[in-house]
Amino acid sequence: MAKKRILIKGGRIIDPDGDFDQIGDILIEDGLISHRGDAQGSSADTVIEAKGKIVMPAMVDMHVHLREPGREDKETIASGTTAALRGGVTSVLAMPNTNPAIDSPEHIELLSQIIKKTAHIEVLICGTITKKREGLELSDITALKKKGALAITDDGSSVDDLELMRKAFQEAKKCGLLVICHSEDKKLSGDGAVNLGFTSTRLGLKGISKESEYKRVARDVELAKETGARIHIAHVSCKESIEIIARAKQQKIAVSAETAPHYFTLCDQAVLGFDTNMKMNPPLRGKEDLEAIKEGLRQGIIDAIASDHAPHASSEKDIEFDRAAFGVIGLETELAVAITELVEPGILSWLQLAKAVSYNPAKILGIDKGKLSVGSPAEIVVISPDQEWVVRKEAFLSKSKNSCFLEKKLKGQVIYTIHQGQVKWSL
Amino acid sequence: MRWKRKDLLDLESLSLQELEYILTTAASFKEVTGRQIKKVPALRGKTVVNLFYEPSTRTRVSFEVAAKRLSADVINIAAEVSSVKKGETLIDTGKNIEALKADIIVVRHSASGAAAMLARHLKANVINAGDGWHEHPTQALLDIFTLREKLGRIEGLKVSIIGDIAHSRVARSNIWGLTKMGAKVTLCAPLMLIPPGIEETGVKVTDDLDQALSEADAINVLRMQFERDEAGAFPKAWEYFKTFGITEERLQKAKKDIVVMHPGPINRGIEMSSEVADGVNSVILEQVTNGIAVRMAVLFLVAQAKNGKKANSN
Numbered sequence: 001m002a003k004k005r006i007l008i009k010g011g012r013i014i015d016p017d018g019d020f021d022q023i024g025d026i027l028i029e030d031g032l033i034s035h036r037g038d039a040q041g042s043s044a045d046t047v048i049e050a051k052g053k054i055v056m057p058a059m060v061d062m063h064v065h066l067r068e069p070g071r072e073d074k075e076t077i078a079s080g081t082t083a084a085l086r087g088g089v090t091s092v093l094a095m096p097n098t099n100p101a102i103d104s105p106e107h108i109e110l111l112s113q114i115i116k117k118t119a120h121i122e123v124l125i126c127g128t129i130t131k132k133r134e135g136l137e138l139s140d141i142t143a144l145k146k147k148g149a150l151a152i153t154d155d156g157s158s159v160d161d162l163e164l165m166r167k168a169f170q171e172a173k174k175c176g177l178l179v180i181c182h183s184e185d186k187k188l189s190g191d192g193a194v195n196l197g198f199t200s201t202r203l204g205l206k207g208i209s210k211e212s213e214y215k216r217v218a219r220d221v222e223l224a225k226e227t228g229a230r231i232h233i234a235h236v237s238c239k240e241s242i243e244i245i246a247r248a249k250q251q252k253i254a255v256s257a258e259t260a261p262h263y264f265t266l267c268d269q270a271v272l273g274f275d276t277n278m279k280m281n282p283p284l285r286g287k288e289d290l291e292a293i294k295e296g297l298r299q300g301i302i303d304a305i306a307s308d309h310a311p312h313a314s315s316e317k318d319i320e321f322d323r324a325a326f327g328v329i330g331l332e333t334e335l336a337v338a339i340t341e342l343v344e345p346g347i348l349s350w351l352q353l354a355k356a357v358s359y360n361p362a363k364i365l366g367i368d369k370g371k372l373s374v375g376s377p378a379e380i381v382v383i384s385p386d387q388e389w390v391v392r393k394e395a396f397l398s399k400s401k402n403s404c405f406l407e408k409k410l411k412g413q414v415i416y417t418i419h420q421g422q423v424k425w426s427l
Numbered sequence: 428m429r430w431k432r433k434d435l436l437d438l439e440s441l442s443l444q445e446l447e448y449i450l451t452t453a454a455s456f457k458e459v460t461g462r463q464i465k466k467v468p469a470l471r472g473k474t475v476v477n478l479f480y481e482p483s484t485r486t487r488v489s490f491e492v493a494a495k496r497l498s499a500d501v502i503n504i505a506a507e508v509s510s511v512k513k514g515e516t517l518i519d520t521g522k523n524i525e526a527l528k529a530d531i532i533v534v535r536h537s538a539s540g541a542a543a544m545l546a547r548h549l550k551a552n553v554i555n556a557g558d559g560w561h562e563h564p565t566q567a568l569l570d571i572f573t574l575r576e577k578l579g580r581i582e583g584l585k586v587s588i589i590g591d592i593a594h595s596r597v598a599r600s601n602i603w604g605l606t607k608m609g610a611k612v613t614l615c616a617p618l619m620l621i622p623p624g625i626e627e628t629g630v631k632v633t634d635d636l637d638q639a640l641s642e643a644d645a646i647n648v649l650r651m652q653f654e655r656d657e658a659g660a661f662p663k664a665w666e667y668f669k670t671f672g673i674t675e676e677r678l679q680k681a682k683k684d685i686v687v688m689h690p691g692p693i694n695r696g697i698e699m700s701s702e703v704a705d706g707v708n709s710v711i712l713e714q715v716t717n718g719i720a721v722r723m724a725v726l727f728l729v730a731q732a733k734n735g736k737k738a739n740s741n
Binding site for chain 2: 196197198199200201202203204205207273274315318319320321322323
């Protein structure tokens with residue numbers, strides 16, 4: 001299958017694999033990067049002039065709810081992966097809290113068929129830890145792995161039963177599967193709606209304590225230490241969780257962690273006014289947590305940035321705050337938000353950003369992505385770093401519009417997204 | 428000053444000037460309610476809808492009387508007999524009421540933020556008559572109005588709010604209003620009923636009733652809402668009365684002319700003895716009377732804002 005030759009000319013190439021940050025050309029042939037450096041004299045079918053642009057690996061977003069099968073009114077694999085392309089994402093890990101939940105090889109098969117027919121990017125499969133995500137009975141973890149799951153998670157819920165979680169970790173360890181932990185003690189978070197503290201008091205809403213998150217992070221880390229399982233803490237939102245993860249890493253426990261753009265951009269004061277687009281789980285925390293998240297990213301304690309893209313219909317959001325659904329979309333804004341909030345103020349270098357959004361998540365998931373070395377698959381995003389744009393509801397390609405960044409001015413625009421050596425999206 | 432707000436949703440966002448303006452307007456309406464003919468034509472031809480999703484007699488009737496004294500037409504909707512039970516959303520209900528050409532919607536709802544949400548989606552003026560644990564602005568305004576009438580000022584006064592602060596919208600609105608106007612506010616409750624971070628508003632917190640009473644110029648005693656005790660963690664009624672109940676005996680240690688307020692309805696013998704509720708320090712019934720003037724002022728002002736807006740755009 002002969003594919004077009006694409007030449008990306010004169011861009012600032014950011015390759016986290018080998019800390020490469022230089023102006024140069026990239027030649028793509030047969031879906032792979034065939035040449036990097038000075039490509040003068042090379043012929044190409046398509047030439048992308050990238051002078052003044054950032055050329056980096058396309059994002060690997062390891063926390064995405066595509067809602068299919070089950071809630072195709074909110075998002076489908078087709079619509080979600082189109083949105084991903086616009087955002088510079090060419091690999092996503094699809095969360096298994098669909099209907100049916102991805103808790104068996106049969107359901108993986110069902111999902112794989114939809115992916116094969118409709119996905120515009122690579123959709124990676126994640127199974128559940130327990131059947132129907134009920135936290136009562138383990139899924140057949142080895143069978144999920146054999147059928148192609150890259151990880152397991154009950155995301156949306158934590159497995160409360162310590163003994164069951166221990167067994168899950170042991171099983172995962174046995175077959176070498178990653179466990180992604182939605183670390184939340186529901187007994188502590190209850191039916192809270194916002195961060196517990198002055199903000200919940202001002203709003204008269206029930207609070208979700210930080211303790212409900214970090215105590216469960218501590219438990220999961222402890223279990224990882226004991227069983228040797230490889231775990232990944234999803235959507236870290238508070239300072240205490242980062243401290244626990246930092247200590248675990250010092251002790252060489254196999255733990256990685258992600259945060260989402262809203263946790264390093266917004267704090268709980270954004271909820272004042274009862275905007276349900278500011279309602280997510282875990283909730284937006286305090287200012288000092290926001291600062292700790294940035295610092296955690298800078299130091300690499302938090303390995304990855306993932307969107308936790310969670311589409312919801314407006315009928316589930318345009319209602320009373322305490323009854324509204326948790327979650328926000330993020331695929332189309334995450335890269336620009338990260339550039340605006342992290343690269344622009346000098347918290348992360350471009351190399352560090354590329355690590356957090358592509359190289360590290362690829363490594364955690366064990367896929368050959370997130371790099372621009374010769375021979376690597378051509379998964380590339382070309383960014384206009386100074387171009388400003390405003391997040392508009394009408395412009396979203398996602399089926400849902402529940403963004404917490406509506407009307408926000410962002411810096412950094414994705415102008416080309418290349419997947420499997422082909423330009424799949426351009427501005 | 429000129430009133431610009433289309434809605435009254437809370438006291439937190441009001442400026443001191445706006446608070447003063449409502450109270451001054453209320454004072455002139457109080458004069459009206461003392462006349463032989465208690466009605467003025469200020470809102471003639473306007474329709475006020477009381478949309479109540481929670482049972483309420485006092486607040487609903489007070490708004491109804493206030494609107495009628497301003498010559499508005501009043502429609503009362505109690506949620507249990509409306510289409511709410513058929514699954515209609517709050518926004519849809521609001522839009523339908525608006526489509527019936529209602530000018531002002533007074534809303535009471537169990538969800539914090541319900542009034543704010545309606546206000547965002549409607550052109551009609553929205554007045555918050557209590558939303559969840561969030562705010563009950565007109566109640567606090569009438570408390571403050573009564574207090575100022577009794578003591579001549581708010582600035583520098585020591586006011587203790589006693590009872591279940593955590594679940595009280597009345598407490599929150601009073602805290603914002605009183606602190607903005609320069610009162611020194613103390614909250615007194617079992618510590619489990621003090622919401623987190625409340626000290627950031629500038630209030631003091633204690634669980635010692637004698638301390639809360641000792642220097643207070645006024646107390647505002649909240650109703651114990653035992654129905655909110657999902658976890659079964661509240662003190663028992665008798666236990667609460669023993670520790671936090673306001674009795675004549677407890678008041679002996681307080682200032683002689685301390686003003687005793689209660690937003691009602693009172694649980695006699697739980698947060699307050701009958702002797703105190705009916706005693707010389709109590710202004711509980713005056714609060715009810717003043718509620719009408721305050722709500723007339725609020726109805727009148729938000730309606731002005733809307734008229735002003737229309738006049739500008741034409």
